[in-house]
Amino acid sequence: MTQIFENISLAISGLRANKMRALLTMLGIIIGISSVIGIVMVGDSLTNSMTSSLQEMGANNVQIGLQQRESENGQSYTVSIDADDYISDEMIEQFLSDYDGQVEAVSVSEGMGSGRAVDGHKYANVSVSGVNDGYQTANHLKMQQGRFIAERDLKGVKNVAVVSDKFCNNMFAQGESPLGQEIKVNIGKDLYTFTIIGVYQYEQNALMSMMGAAASEKDMSTDLYLPITTSWKLTGAVEGYYSITALTKQGTDARALASEFEDYFNRFYARNEDFSISAISLDSIIDQYSSMMGTVQIAIAVIAAISLLVGGIGVMNIMLVSVTERTREIGTRKALGAKNSAIRLQFIVESVIICLIGGIIGIALGMLMGYSGAALLGFPARPSVQAIVIAVGFSMLIGVFFGYYPANKAAKLDPIEALRYE
Amino acid sequence: MAKTIIDMKGIVKKFYIGQPNELTILKGIDLQVQEGEFVSIVGQSGSGKSTLMNIIGALDRPTEGEYLLDGVAINQAGDTELSDIRNQKIGFVFQTFNLIPRTSALKNVELPMLYAGMSGSKRTQRARELLEMVEMEERMGHMPNELSGGQKQRVAIARAMANDPSIILADEPTGALDSNTGRLVMDLFHRLHEKQGKTIVLITHNLELAQETQRVVTIRDGQVVDEVSGSGRPPRPAQEA
Numbered sequence: 335m336t337q338i339f340e341n342i343s344l345a346i347s348g349l350r351a352n353k354m355r356a357l358l359t360m361l362g363i364i365i366g367i368s369s370v371i372g373i374v375m376v377g378d379s380l381t382n383s384m385t386s387s388l389q390e391m392g393a394n395n396v397q398i399g400l401q402q403r404e405s406e407n408g409q410s411y412t413v414s415i416d417a418d419d420y421i422s423d424e425m426i427e428q429f430l431s432d433y434d435g436q437v438e439a440v441s442v443s444e445g446m447g448s449g450r451a452v453d454g455h456k457y458a459n460v461s462v463s464g465v466n467d468g469y470q471t472a473n474h475l476k477m478q479q480g481r482f483i484a485e486r487d488l489k490g491v492k493n494v495a496v497v498s499d500k501f502c503n504n505m506f507a508q509g510e511s512p513l514g515q516e517i518k519v520n521i522g523k524d525l526y527t528f529t530i531i532g533v534y535q536y537e538q539n540a541l542m543s544m545m546g547a548a549a550s551e552k553d554m555s556t557d558l559y560l561p562i563t564t565s566w567k568l569t570g571a572v573e574g575y576y577s578i579t580a581l582t583k584q585g586t587d588a589r590a591l592a593s594e595f596e597d598y599f600n601r602f603y604a605r606n607e608d609f610s611i612s613a614i615s616l617d618s619i620i621d622q623y624s625s626m627m628g629t630v631q632i633a634i635a636v637i638a639a640i641s642l643l644v645g646g647i648g649v650m651n652i653m654l655v656s657v658t659e660r661t662r663e664i665g666t667r668k669a670l671g672a673k674n675s676a677i678r679l680q681f682i683v684e685s686v687i688i689c690l691i692g693g694i695i696g697i698a699l700g701m702l703m704g705y706s707g708a709a710l711l712g713f714p715a716r717p718s719v720q721a722i723v724i725a726v727g728f729s730m731l732i733g734v735f736f737g738y739y740p741a742n743k744a745a746k747l748d749p750i751e752a753l754r755y756e
Numbered sequence: 757m758a759k760t761i762i763d764m765k766g767i768v769k770k771f772y773i774g775q776p777n778e779l780t781i782l783k784g785i786d787l788q789v790q791e792g793e794f795v796s797i798v799g800q801s802g803s804g805k806s807t808l809m810n811i812i813g814a815l816d817r818p819t820e821g822e823y824l825l826d827g828v829a830i831n832q833a834g835d836t837e838l839s840d841i842r843n844q845k846i847g848f849v850f851q852t853f854n855l856i857p858r859t860s861a862l863k864n865v866e867l868p869m870l871y872a873g874m875s876g877s878k879r880t881q882r883a884r885e886l887l888e889m890v891e892m893e894e895r896m897g898h899m900p901n902e903l904s905g906g907q908k909q910r911v912a913i914a915r916a917m918a919n920d921p922s923i924i925l926a927d928e929p930t931g932a933l934d935s936n937t938g939r940l941v942m943d944l945f946h947r948l949h950e951k952q953g954k955t956i957v958l959i960t961h962n963l964e965l966a967q968e969t970q971r972v973v974t975i976r977d978g979q980v981v982d983e984v985s986g987s988g989r990p991p992r993p994a995q996e997a
Contacts, residue, residue: 340870347858666854669815670915671843671871673836749815753854 337676338683345684348656349691359652360692362645363732367693367725370638371700371717374631376707379715381627388620394438394584395472396592398599399577401612413608420574421611425602429580432598436586439468441579446565448555449521451505458504460497460558462521464565470534472581480513480532487531487561494564495519495528498536498556519558526568528560588615642728645692646736653685653740664744665752678738678745685737686730693729697722760824761922761955762789762812767821769807769978781807783978784821789923789957794949796958796966796986799975806927808975809959813848813925814841826922843871847916851928853908855900861887861911862896868918886914890944906937913944923955924948930965942968946989 349356400421402413426440446462469475470482478499487494495517502512512530519526536556566573580595582588596613603610657664664677701717708715769782781804789795799805810816811823814830815838823830826845833841842848847868855864865883874882887896890910900908909929916924926945930938942965948954958969966972967986974982 336873336876337870344859351858662854663856666850666856667867667871668839669813669842669848669850669854670868671839671919673839673871676871750810753815753850 337679341680341683342687344680345687348684349688355652356688356691359648359688360645360695362641362648363689363692363729364645364696364699366638366641366645367696367729368698368700368703369641370634371697371721371725372703372707373634373638374718374721375701375704375715376711377627377631377634378718379704379708379713380711381624383713384623384627385620388616388623394582394586394588395616396580396582396588396595396613397577397616398580398595398611398613400609403606403608403610415576415609417572417574419606419609420572420576421578421599421602422574425599426575426578429595429598433580433591433595436582436591438581438583439471440466441468441472441581442466442562442575442577443469444562444565444571444575446560446569447521449519449558451501451517451519451558453505453518456505458501459553459555460501460519461555462519462558462560462565464562465559466562468579468581469559472579476535476537478533478535479511480530482532482534483559483561488563491563491567492561493526493528494531494561496532496534496559497530498558499533500536500551500554500556501558502533504552524568528558582615589617591615592618642732646689646732649685649688649733650736650740652688653681653737654743656684657681657740657744660744661747661752661755664747665749665755668747668749669753674745677747678741681741681744682734682737685741686733689729689733689736690726693726696729697725700725758790758792759826760788761791761793761826762787762957763822763824764788764811765822767808767811767818767823769804769811769816770819773819781978782811782818785975785978785980787973787980789955791922791955792949792953793971794945794956794958794969795971795973796960796969797973797975798960798963798966800961803975804978805959805961805975809925809927809957812923812957813846814838839871843868844919845922847918847921847924849909849912849916849924849926849929851931853900853905853912853932855903855908855911855915857900860897860899861892861903864900864911865896865915865918868915872919882918883914886917887911889917890914904937905933906940909933909937909941910944913941913948917948917954923957925957925959927959928961929958930962931960938965 398421400415400419426442430437430440443463443465446464448459448461451458451460465483466488467483467485470477475482480496482496483494486492497512497517505517506512506515512533515530517528517530519528563573565571582591592613592615596611599611599613667677704715704717764785764787767782767785767787768780771779771781785808797805797808807816811818811830812825814825814833817831817833817838821831825841828841828845830838830841855861856867859867862880862883865886866879869879869882884893884896887893890913892907892910892914895903895907900911903911913924913929924945929945930941933941945956945958946968949956956969958966960966968989969986970988972982972984972986973980
């Protein structure tokens with residue numbers, strides 16, 4: 335035990351005497367460890383924010399959509415969608431009554447594109463979508479004023495709109511009630527007029543912000559919702575849905591229900607030659623995403639392992655040089671009564687100290703990288719304790735593994751030869 | 757009667773055994789050294805002097821013959837046992853000092869005690885005493901590269917004494933020193949011999965130095981050719997008397 339402490343202080347004083355060499359030796363370890371820590375940190379924060387934003391969007395959501403059937407000869411060709419291929423309102427109604435206990439609401443939406451509401455010199459950018467009454471529930475929209483699109487708006491094909499609070503800030507003066515106001519919206523070349531019936535609270539979505547929507551309050555684009563029937567009328571689109579979202583009730587297993595829904599809807603498509611239905615829960619999308627991130631992390635771990643291997647070989651190289659340089663010292667120690675095991679221990683301790691210091695520098699650097707990387711992406715990051723513990727353990731292991739051969743070489747030196755070494 | 761510390765009978769050392777270039781360096785050496793003796797071994801280079809020293813110092817084993825060091829048979833000892841024997845029974849003093857670099861004088865003296873497994877505080881205590889004995893207490897925190905040749909050799913002698921060995925084995929201890937400092941080092945050996953009754957084996961090619969010891973053993977061509985009494989310590993300066 336005393337020998338270990340003596341060896342540690344000896345190794346540190348040896349490293350101090352050769353600072354540059356020690357640093358260069360550690361470089362491989364530093365790069366390996368810091369890249370693992372940094373990338374794992376960024377990856378973790380990315381996964382966490384992705385997962386939380388997906389969950390925000392609703393882990394209970396099941397996406398039900400059309401899927402082109404594979405042709406019999408395996409060749410894929412594009413088939414145009416006919417009106418009767420779409421999911422119809424009748425199907426949804428039947429579905430809702432059959433799954434009354436499990437399904438909270440069905441949400442549909444159809445994008446009409448981006449546009450701009452203009453009133454004199456005031457303007458607000460919008461992204462216009464036709465939606466149904468279930469959309470609010472499925473997307474957890476919080477109403478600030480008025481109401482959301484209701485069944486009567488859909489049935490009556492009303493020219494009404496629900497806008498965000500940000501939209502109102504841009505378009506209306508403070509204290510002016512937006513409800514009942516008429517707005518003019520340019521979409522492409524067309525100008526439409528809608529009456530505002532409700533205002534929802536805009537929430538910045540982490541996923542959206544990552545995709546670079548960092549516009550100013552004034553220029554930011556928020557969603558504007560119309561009854562989907564109105565959007566059909568305005569664009570002349572076919573009345574039907576390519577994809578719908580079913581919001582399952584709390585406490586149900588969305589993943590299990592997804593496959594049930596798939597079977598249910600596929601009964602409507604039993605005779606359809608071109609299309610079938612595929613249903614997928616957001617839960618399983620999160621799973622897919624997590625497993626994808628897992629794969630990425632494994633790939634990173636492999637790359638890091640290679641760089642640590644290279645670093646370890648560097649350490650071994652320097653240790654061999656050190657043993658040769660200190661042949662006489664080793665001979666002297668042996669003459670003074672050092673056993674082979676004591677010499678071996680001395681050099682292994684030295685190698686472990688090099689790797690450990692390299693590992694610690696690497697962790698510090700990696701955390702710096704992780705924090706700045708996460709800051710750049712706009713997500714909070716926290717260092718993974720697990721990764722740090724593994725990094726420290728692994729760098730020590732490298733020290734022992736790559737230090738053993740040089741240390742053993744030193745231990746086996748013939749004391750007479752070693753003492754005579756010039 | 758004094759105890760026999762070194763007892764060698766018919767020591768033969770061969771190299772490249774069984775190969776065409778087989779070499780016999782030591783051809784049957786008989787040598788006895790009594791406890792408290794100051795013996796010198798002299799010989800030309802190539803005489804087998806160094807090989808004999810390696811065997812005396814338990815750095816090497818003889819090919820044939822019997823060697824008892826303070827009653828312990830060296831012939832049969834394994835590497836680990838030889839390490840222990842060197843640690844406990846032999847104090848080496850080298851021509852080139854061989855202090856461990858970047859390690860203070862004090863730590864250098866502690867080293868044999870560290871390998872003996874002695875506790876830290878005891879080690880430091882003893883190392884201080886030894887450095888005081890060689891009048892190096894002022895420099896115990898210094899690194900070897902901050903010491904002069906004579907100072908280094910005095911630290912090395914203190915280190916050789918660390919585990920109170922049966923013999924001090926000095927290989928040309930004044931070879932790298934000028935005559936004045938060499939003189940001081942030789943005086944230190946005499947003092948250890950006279951005051952502490954240490955058994956000292958001095959290996960040298962300097963006949964003048966050898967003459968100062970009690971017995972001069974001459975090696976030539978791997979054999980002891982001459983054994984005479986030395987003339988003893990030369991007259992010392994008044995202040996040392």
